[in-house]
Amino acid sequence: MLLSNLPALQxxxxxxxxxxxxxxxxxxxxxxxxxxxxxxxxxxxxxLLQQVYTLGTISYAIGAWATPWGIEYRIDMAGALMILIxxxxxxxxxxxxxxxxQHELHRKxxxxxxxxxxxxxxxxxxxxxxxxxxxxxxxxxxxSLSSYVLISLGPSRRALTAxxxxxxxxxxGATFILIGIGLLxxxxxxxxxxxxxxxxxxxxxxxxxxxxxxxxxxxxxIKLALFPLHIxxxxxxxxxxxxxxxxxxxxxTKVGVYVLLRFFFTLxxxxxxxxxxxxxxxxxxxxxxxxxxxxxxxxFQDNVKRMLAYSSVAQIGYxxxxxxxxxxxxxxxxMLHLFNHAMIKGxxxxxxxxxxxxxxxxxxxxxxxxxxxMPWTMAAFVAGGLxxxxxxxxxxxxxxxxxxxxxxxxxxxxxxxxxxxxxxLALIYIWRVVEAAYFHLPGADMHKVREAPAxxxxxTWLLIGxxxxxxxxxxxxxxxxxxxxxxxxxxxxx
Amino acid sequence: xxxxxxHYNYWIVIxxxxxxxxxxxxxxxxVKKVIGLFIFQTSVFILFIxxxxxxxxxAPIIEEGLSVYSNPLPHVLILxxxxxxxxxxxxxxxxVxxxxxxxxxxxxxxxxxxxxxx
Numbered sequence: 001m002l003l004s005n006l007p008a009l010q011x012x013x014x015x016x017x018x019x020x021x022x023x024x025x026x027x028x029x030x031x032x033x034x035x036x037x038x039x040x041x042x043x044x045x046x047x048l049l050q051q052v053y054t055l056g057t058i059s060y061a062i063g064a065w066a067t068p069w070g071i072e073y074r075i076d077m078a079g080a081l082m083i084l085i086x087x088x089x090x091x092x093x094x095x096x097x098x099x100x101x102q103h104e105l106h107r108k109x110x111x112x113x114x115x116x117x118x119x120x121x122x123x124x125x126x127x128x129x130x131x132x133x134x135x136x137x138x139x140x141x142x143x144s145l146s147s148y149v150l151i152s153l154g155p156s157r158r159a160l161t162a163x164x165x166x167x168x169x170x171x172x173g174a175t176f177i178l179i180g181i182g183l184l185x186x187x188x189x190x191x192x193x194x195x196x197x198x199x200x201x202x203x204x205x206x207x208x209x210x211x212x213x214x215x216x217x218x219x220x221x222i223k224l225a226l227f228p229l230h231i232x233x234x235x236x237x238x239x240x241x242x243x244x245x246x247x248x249x250x251x252x253t254k255v256g257v258y259v260l261l262r263f264f265f266t267l268x269x270x271x272x273x274x275x276x277x278x279x280x281x282x283x284x285x286x287x288x289x290x291x292x293x294x295x296x297x298x299x300f301q302d303n304v305k306r307m308l309a310y311s312s313v314a315q316i317g318y319x320x321x322x323x324x325x326x327x328x329x330x331x332x333x334x335m336l337h338l339f340n341h342a343m344i345k346g347x348x349x350x351x352x353x354x355x356x357x358x359x360x361x362x363x364x365x366x367x368x369x370x371x372x373x374m375p376w377t378m379a380a381f382v383a384g385g386l387x388x389x390x391x392x393x394x395x396x397x398x399x400x401x402x403x404x405x406x407x408x409x410x411x412x413x414x415x416x417x418x419x420x421x422x423x424x425l426a427l428i429y430i431w432r433v434v435e436a437a438y439f440h441l442p443g444a445d446m447h448k449v450r451e452a453p454a455x456x457x458x459x460t461w462l463l464i465g466x467x468x469x470x471x472x473x474x475x476x477x478x479x480x481x482x483x484x485x486x487x488x489x490x491x492x493x494x
Numbered sequence: 495x496x497x498x499x500x501h502y503n504y505w506i507v508i509x510x511x512x513x514x515x516x517x518x519x520x521x522x523x524x525v526k527k528v529i530g531l532f533i534f535q536t537s538v539f540i541l542f543i544x545x546x547x548x549x550x551x552x553a554p555i556i557e558e559g560l561s562v563y564s565n566p567l568p569h570v571l572i573l574x575x576x577x578x579x580x581x582x583x584x585x586x587x588x589x590v591x592x593x594x595x596x597x598x599x600x601x602x603x604x605x606x607x608x609x610x611x612x
Binding site for chain 2: 134137138141145148149152157158160161163164167168171172174175178179182185186
């Protein structure tokens with residue numbers, strides 16, 4: 001009974017427990033509540049993945065209302081992988097959050113943090129499981145509204161302006177998606193994604209559908225911070241509390257990519273998106289620009305959180321590059337990088353949170369000689385950095401390998417060169433931090449700095465551990481990514 | 495000409511949308527930006543609701559002698575979207591209040607100047 005209702009429980013449990021966290025006056029109780037829920041969500045994510053792995057795509061009718069009248073929750077392999085990413089990052093950042101939130105947030109705001117965190121989790125999971133286009137918009141707004149609040153809780157006043165800027169851009173993006181969904185409904189008369197994809201070919205050659213496609217593409221691109229619509233991201237990630245940066249960098253933009261995949265492959269279909277609208281070429285151009293320009297900008301940042309934020313824009317470029325090839329190999333490389341980058345960026349932002357706790361700053365010029373005082377934190381940063389660059393035996397290498405292979409199979413050898421060149425750019429910006437922390441003489445106050453507490457180090461190293469494990473044995477996750485891509489493209493080819 | 499006038503609901507939507515969008519982009523006052531965003535979202539509500547209208551259709555209540563009804567689904571969808579937009583506007587204005595407290599101004603240009611000085 002419980003097992004068959006997992007798709008709904010996955011979303012309902014964090015939603016219902018969110019207000020509970022707000023009512024619990026004691027911050028410790030609120031934290032414990034959020035911690036238990038996030039671990040429960042992870043357990044459910046693993047069970048769901050196992051169900052999808054053995055039984056295939058799950059279709060669940062909310063309130064037993066038959067589709068297409070009722071809302072359908074639909075989880076295929078790509079969705080199960082996304083749920084796993086969100087739930088893993090959520091479960092790992094929660095134990096980390098306790099010390100981080102105590103340090104960076106005013107005491108009266110801690111309840112708000114845990115509530116908004118659970119609401120954000122609800123929204124992100126909901127986007128992934130839903131098979132209904134309008135329901136997707138509602139969940140998107142739940143996750144967005146709560147993430148605006150999460151960002152605004154940051155320690156400096158610039159967090160407020162960053163949240164405001166994100167609110168304006170995010171709302172424009174979401175409204176564009178709403179227009180697109182409205183135009184789709186106008187032409188097909190249904191909101192169920194499977195239904196839309198079946199009815200769409202008859203009306204595909206109309207201006208309304210083409211306009212819907214354009215609105216959805218631009219709207220989702222704002223949400224996933226595709227270059228040049230990424231303006232909100234660097235400020236948001238720099239000024240948010242460290243744990244929020246880690247959680248958002250690993251999940252929010254990734255879910256944006258998932259929404260793009262759903263619209264391109266499931267709703268509009270491969271044929272329409274890539275052959276009729278030529279979105280592949282546009283995406284490839286923007287992805288290349290993102291990879292080169294954002295990597296270059298990252299090199300010149302002194303604030304490491306801002307540097308990592310620009311690096312995120314570049315890494316999203318890699319994911320989009322894989323998708324723009326529109327082949328099973330390309331999309332599965334993109335999905336693999338989706339998972340790997342979530343683990344890498346989560347770990348790197350968490351290492352920065354450890355440094356901010358002890359040092360009170362994440363500027364490179366304050367980090368001279370830091371590695372002697374915080375050896376474990378810096379070792380985690382180096383391990384994550386190596387994975388970001390794509391050194392063999394790390395997760396980053398695996399996804400770049402598949403990406404290069406996919407590009408070469410399609411004959412795009414300049415793309416393969418580009419991936420190698422941009423890896424060198426990543427090496428430069430990671431090296432700037434390593435040089436300061438390991439090879440510079442410590443400043444006068446450096447001896448007062450201590451290693452970060454275990455409650456923050458262990459979660460950071462857990463994500464690093466996933467990175468190293470995937471680097472050594474990528475069989476399972478590659479298999480899941482390939483099945484996910486096959487599920488997305490398979491529907492598109494029908 | 496009749497085709498242009500016949501689609502007057504879309505013209506209203508486009509004018510409202512561009513008005514809202516222009517306010518968001520061009521006005522430095524943060525409160526006005528939120529209001530612009532609200533107008534922008536409202537235009538989409540009108541788009542949804544006007545497409546539900548069927549010529550000669552009545553409210554979707556079963557009654558004798560009536561067989562053509564307007565589509566009630568877009569109305570329901572837009573009720574949800576109105577709630578979302580209300581929440582966004584409230585949150586945006588709340589953020590402006592916090593910004594006003596922290597910076598002493600709600601003008602974007604002045605905030606930039608203060609951020610540069612930090």
